Amino acid sequence: MARFASVMLLTTASLANFAVQAIAVEPRSFGKTKDGKAAKLYTVKNKNGMIAKFTDRGATLVELHVPDKNGKLADVVLGFDDVSGYESEGNQYFGCTAGRVANRIAKGKFSVGGKEYSVAVNNEPNALHGGVKRSFDKVMWNAMPFAKRGGSGIQFRYVSPDGEEGYPGTLKVEVIYTLDDSNSLTISYHATTDQATPVNLTHHSYFNLSGAGTDTVLDHVLTLNCKSYTPTDDTLIPSGKIAPVRGTELDFTKAEVIGKRIKSLIETAALGYDHNFVIDQEKPASGLTTAATVYDPTSGRVMTVMTTEPGIQFYSGNFLFGQKGKGGKEYKKRSALCLETQHYPDSVNQPSFPSTILKPGDKYTHKCVYRFSNK
Ligand code: BGC
DSSP: OHHHHHHHHHHHHHHHHHOOOSOOOOOEEEEEOTTSOEEEEEEEEOTTSOEEEEETBTTEEEEEEEEOTTSOEEEOBOOOSSHHHHTSTTOSSTTOEEOSBOSEEGGGEEEETTEEEEOOOOBTTBEETTOSSSSTTTSBOEEEEEEETTEEEEEEEEEEOTTGGGOOSOEEEEEEEEEOTTSEEEEEEEEEESSOEEOBOEEOOOBOTTOTTOSOSTTSEEEEOOSEEOOBOTTSOBOSOOEEOTTSTTOOSSOEEGGGGOHHHHTSTTSSOEEEEEOOOOOOTTSOEEEEEEEOTTTOEEEEEEESSSEEEEEOOTTOOOEEOGGGOEEOTTSOBEEEEESOTTGGGOTTSOOOEEOTTOOEEEEEEEEEEEO
């Protein structure tokens, strides 16, 4: 109660001091988890009417209302109406923070400092997105709303104990979501550890720029600032090679309709696009490189993804199965896409990939911006 009181004070003070407009941070109940914890829903707005809602379960983005070319808002991310939906079979990492190691680890095995570790195999025969019971998408995070001149948002914190889901070291993690008046949602990650451990965090929203629940994203137009990718075996584990996209269905260096060349990929293990692309580094002063742009010709919405990370997983929602989400809407196969900025899959077992090992005394940092505009 005390914390919420001070948050409201902070919001009021910000409004008075900085004349921040149309920003509200009002936590409300999001239901109870199966083990009786009270989940909350936090709302953030910007002066253009954009609204983002988050829950502390999984440091998850629940709703994101974005204007189209006529200024009409639509919620462009998949999700559920309360926390019980997020605990159901229908939840395929919707909007969550994935970790401690997002993406795959071959056979759930790796070694750090000469010691071997085994983590749960939950995506036969590999480990996916950090584990089974206490992966970062499933735990409750401490949430602290803020409102300031540069934007408003939520700071989420979680301390992952040594040995949780089989990973070494106590990891202190912070994920800060900021919505600003340039219609950007920025996600900043920070982590420290007391023992060497692999860390690879990502954001797992499923986007449909025509609005969540619209039938397909195969009509969206994608550009990737990526001339190469990491080829994989049938279980989506990289071979360790970096291969050019030129002449393949993965060449999005020029804007291309997503569905145009997907047919041959539907017959592969990935059932469509589910690939890690190597981002062509621009090294701008901000440290952020534009990795991807998605354009929806129907609504005119454009989403630009910028990041400090070396890779981006483009997943075309191939395993969505018609589960019912927010407002009873059905989420059909390939009706939403993920663009997950991260290190490459199975980096912990691939010495030639940029390292995901965080050591005591070092700081993990990662920034990802989803910026919305129209054309
Ligand atoms: C992976 C997919 C997986 C999905 C789970 C994505 O990040 O690349 O293979 O099915 O997450 O929802």
